[in-house]
Structures are given as structure tokens and as C-alpha cells.
Amino acid sequence: xxxxxxxxxxxxxxxxxxxxxxxxxxxxxxxxxxxxxxxxxxxxxxxxxxxxxxxxxxxxxxxxxxxxxxxxxxxxxxxxxxxxxxxxxxxxxxxxxxxxxxxxxxxxxxxxxxxxxxxxxxxxxxxxxxxxxxxxxxxxxxxxxxxxxxxxxxxxxxxxxxxxxxxxxxxxxxxxxxxxxxxxxxxxxxxxxxxxxxxxxxxxxxxxxxxxxxxxxxxxxxxxxxxxxxxxxxxxxxxxxxxxx
Amino acid sequence: xxxxxxxxxxxxxxxxxxxxxxxxxxxxxxxxxxxxxxxxxxxxxxxxxxxxxxxxxxxxxxxxxxxxxxxxxxxxxxxxxxxxxxxxxxxxxxxxxxxxxxxxxxxxxxxxxxxxxxxxxxxxxxxxxxxxxxxxxxxxxxxxxxxxxxxxxxxxxxxxxxxxxxxxxxxxxxxxxxxxxxxxxxxxxxxxxxxxxxxxxxxxxxxxxxxxxxxxxxxxxxxxxxxxxxxxxxxxxxxxxxxxx
Numbered sequence: 001x002x003x004x005x006x007x008x009x010x011x012x013x014x015x016x017x018x019x020x021x022x023x024x025x026x027x028x029x030x031x032x033x034x035x036x037x038x039x040x041x042x043x044x045x046x047x048x049x050x051x052x053x054x055x056x057x058x059x060x061x062x063x064x065x066x067x068x069x070x071x072x073x074x075x076x077x078x079x080x081x082x083x084x085x086x087x088x089x090x091x092x093x094x095x096x097x098x099x100x101x102x103x104x105x106x107x108x109x110x111x112x113x114x115x116x117x118x119x120x121x122x123x124x125x126x127x128x129x130x131x132x133x134x135x136x137x138x139x140x141x142x143x144x145x146x147x148x149x150x151x152x153x154x155x156x157x158x159x160x161x162x163x164x165x166x167x168x169x170x171x172x173x174x175x176x177x178x179x180x181x182x183x184x185x186x187x188x189x190x191x192x193x194x195x196x197x198x199x200x201x202x203x204x205x206x207x208x209x210x211x212x213x214x215x216x217x218x219x220x221x222x223x224x225x226x227x228x229x230x231x232x233x234x235x236x237x238x239x240x241x242x243x244x245x
Numbered sequence: 246x247x248x249x250x251x252x253x254x255x256x257x258x259x260x261x262x263x264x265x266x267x268x269x270x271x272x273x274x275x276x277x278x279x280x281x282x283x284x285x286x287x288x289x290x291x292x293x294x295x296x297x298x299x300x301x302x303x304x305x306x307x308x309x310x311x312x313x314x315x316x317x318x319x320x321x322x323x324x325x326x327x328x329x330x331x332x333x334x335x336x337x338x339x340x341x342x343x344x345x346x347x348x349x350x351x352x353x354x355x356x357x358x359x360x361x362x363x364x365x366x367x368x369x370x371x372x373x374x375x376x377x378x379x380x381x382x383x384x385x386x387x388x389x390x391x392x393x394x395x396x397x398x399x400x401x402x403x404x405x406x407x408x409x410x411x412x413x414x415x416x417x418x419x420x421x422x423x424x425x426x427x428x429x430x431x432x433x434x435x436x437x438x439x440x441x442x443x444x445x446x447x448x449x450x451x452x453x454x455x456x457x458x459x460x461x462x463x464x465x466x467x468x469x470x471x472x473x474x475x476x477x478x479x480x481x482x483x484x485x486x487x488x489x490x
Contacts (some may be wrong), residue, residue, distance in 0.1 A: 149434040151400040
């Protein structure tokens with residue numbers, strides 16, 4: 001079986017409903033399969049819940065379920081499963097939503113499902129991720145934009161693609177502010193990790209990977225970074241083989 | 246001896262020279278001491294150097310030395326020291342510059358100087374830090390804005406103040422962008438770490454700590470976050486005892 005991944009930069013654009021802009025890509029991605037049910041992993045969703053303490057996974061799952069109900073797919077959360085590893089092993093499809101990448105990775109290790117998810121994706125189980133969920137498909141979490149609110153067991157993640165994604169890639173920078181631009185941060189990354197390739201995945205864009213085929217979807221180019229070379233722009237339709245080889 | 250720390254949000258404001266805005270605060274901080282020499286730790290400065298590979302600590306140190314020459318202090322880098330731990334133990338004053346917090350913390354552990362610096366600060370050796378250098382004075386690096394370009398041995402840092410600083414605290418957010426605002430990130434932090442106090446330290450501001458006395462310096466308020474309470478603004482001159490107790 002070949003790998004099938006849909007890696008989405010962001011869930012929502014201003015003025016649109018949740019996941020609205022990406023629904024057609026998801027529908028198209030799942031259409032050629034006989035999948036009816038998707039295991040959802042909501043751990044990145046760190047928010048104050050009704051009790052004011054625990055993250056509100058139920059609220060997050062409902063928001064996602066509403067979208068997939070319309071598309072004709074059943075979404076069920078791993079947080080309701082008695083045996084999470086078995087739930088991963090039995091899943092027809094796996095989906096990880098956005099939020100805080102550090103908390104997500106912390107929980108994937110804590111629930112001991114990192115390896116199981118990796119094995120399933122390698123075996124051809126379709127995977128959908130957005131934002132933090134796209135980041136964890138990479139070898140490590142080291143190109144996240146998120147605040148390190150908790151220390152995970154390791155920075156190593158699913159490692160089912162051979163390059164790093166920087167989701168929500170941003171060209172602009174608040175004026176009159178001395179912090180680094182996104183590009184400066186990525187160049188720092190390359191100074192320390194010169195062998196790693198990076199995709200700056202702008203909002204409203206998606207990477208679809210099916211076996212050895214990789215495509216950029218959406219209405220904007222992506223920005224590609226490699227050590228010792230200037231950044232390069234690739235448009236939807238361009239050949240992206242350099243990412244996989 | 247009482248602790249003496251000058252924790253600066255940022256090195257440079259647009260249109261100004263390096264550390265220019267904070268020179269008078271540094272001069273005032275060091276004035277009452279008999280310090281003449283400052284040990285500088287440039288590890289956060291991750292940049293491409295002449296050889297295109299190693300971080301250019303020499304370039305960074307020179308930039309800082311120029312500023313302190315004018316103030317009448319000798320700055321010498323730890324990177325020239327044969328025995329870094331002994332250099333820390335012998336230092337009259339210690340200073341850590343800004344850059345990437347993860348790389349800084351990685352190196353503080355790799356060079357085995359984290360504990361030595363902590364001990365010196367607790368014993369009353371004056372400490373100056375900016376940006377990443379302010380962040381590492383906190384219990385952990387968990388409120389940094391930086392990209393996790395390398396995995397440090399631990400997220401635990403100097404722990405010489407009992408609260409977290411978010412340097413370069415930013416109120417604005419790029420328009421038409423779906424990533425979290427700084428305040429949202431900090432509220433996520435509090436959801437996971439409800440017992441920790443956080444200062445959003447805006448650019449052009451400084452915290453000066455001398456024993457049990459803590460002051461905000463600069464021309465703008467700081468933003469204070471505590472679990473279960475709305476954010477609060479404090480101005481220079483306000484009583485900040487709640488940070489230390």
C-alpha cells in the first residue's frame with residue numbers, strides 16, 4: 001500500500017466557517033477510498049473547558065464532526081476509546097487537528113500512540129492533518145510556530161514525510177517590532193540543521209501526498225528553503241519531486 | 246548577598262543602534278557596583294558565519310563589545326574560555342544576549358554551565374539578559390516565542406525568578422492570518438500550567454530586580470497574566486510585589 005496524506009496549513013480563514021475552504025480537498029482526497037469512519041485526535045486543542053481546567057476535547061470534536069457529517073463521514077474521537085493503541089490499529093483513516101504542537105506531541109507520547117499512528121500511515125491508512133496535525137507528519141516538531149507550553153518526551157514526531165513543514169507560513173511582519181521574521185527563523189533553523197528541507201506552507205494551501213506523488217493544492221505558492229540556497233517559490237501544478245528525494 | 250538582575254525585552258528598536266534604548270538602564274544598573282568586566286554568553290546568536298556553518302559568536306560579541314566599551318566596561322566572551330565553568334565562577338558579572346532560546350538552552354546544558362550561572366546569580370553576581378537572555382532567567386523556557394530549532398536537554402532554565410517572562414510581547418496580529426495571537430498562546434499556557442505567573446514584557450521595557458525589590462522600567466506598561474483572572478496592565482512605578490510572592 002502507498003502512503004496517502006493530506007497536510008493542510010490552517011483550519012479557518014477570516015470570515016469563513018470552520019474548515020470551509022478545505023472541504024472540497026478533503027472530499028476529493030477521501031472520495032476514491034471506501035472510508036466511512038475517521039479516528040480523530042483532538043489533543044492539540046488546548047482550551048479552557050467548562051470545568052476551567054481540562055482541555056475541551058469534546059467541544060473540539062463536535063466542531064469537527066459537524067463539518068464531516070456534511071461530507072458524509074463519521075468522525076469519532078480517540079478520547080472515547082478504552083484502548084487507544086487498538087483504536088489506531090483498527091482505524092480506517094486517522095485525522096489530527098490543529099492547536100498547540102507541543103501539547104499534541106506530549107499527549108501522543110503519553111498515550112503511547114506515536115508509533116502506532118506512524119505504522120498505520122506507512123501501511124497506507126489515509127491521514128489528514130491541519131496546522132499542528134501537519135507539523136507532526138514531519139520528522140520532528142522543530143519548525144512549529146507554537147509556544148512550548150509543555151515539554152514533550154521528545155521532539156521526534158511521525159516522520160512519515162522526509163521534510164519539515166512550517167504551517168501558517170507568513171511573509172509579513174508587524175511593523176515597529178524587533179522579533180525575527182518567519183524567514184529569519186527558518187534560516188536560523190537551517191544554520192543549525194543544514195541537511196533538512198523546509199516547506200513554508202502558507203494559509204489556504206495544502207500538500208497532498210499519494211505514494212511518490214506530491215502536489216500543492218490551493219490558490220497560493222509555497223516557499224521552499226534549503227541550506228545554502230535562496231528561498232524558492234513553487235506554485236500549484238509545479239513538480240515537487242525534490243521534496244521526496 | 247541579594248540577587249541583582251536586569252531583564253530586558255529586546256535589543257533594538259527600528260531606526261536605533263544596537264542596545265541604544267537600554268544603555269542608560271544598563272549604566273544605572275552597573276553604576277552602583279565596582280564591576281569592570283562582564284562575562285558574555287553569545288550562544289543564542291544563531292547566524293551564518295564566514296564559514297557558512299558555525300554560528301558567528303565572534304561577530305555577535307564584537308557588536309556587544311562596542312556598546313559596552315562606550316559605557317566603560319570590558320566584555321569578554323565565554324567562547325574564548327578554556328574552562329567555561331570556572332569562567333562563570335570567577336565572573337564579576339554575567340550577561341546573556343538574545344537570539345534563539347532553544348539553541349541557547351541547548352548550549353548552556355552542553356557546556357554544563359546552567360547550574361554554575363544559577364549559583365552565581367543567587368550569590369549576588371549581577372546578571373543582564375535581553376530577549377532569550379531574559380527568558381532563561383525564568384523557571385523554564387516555556388514562554389519563548391522562538392522556533393524550537395534544536396532539542397535541549399531540558400526545558401528547565403536558570404530559575405532565578407519565580408515567574409515567566411514572554412519577551413517581545415505583542416498586542417497586534419497580522420491581519421488576514423489564522424494563527425494564534427500572543428495572548429491566546431499565553432492563555433493556552435495557563436490552561437496547561439495554571440500555577441504559573443506570566444509577564445508579557447513589551448519591547449522598550451525592562452524588569453530590574455534587586456533582592457526583594459522589582460521595578461518595571463521603560464515607557465510602556467507590561468501585561469500580567471494569571472490563571473482564572475483577566476490580564477492586567479502595570480505601569481512603570483507600580484508595585485509589582487505580586488510577581489515575587
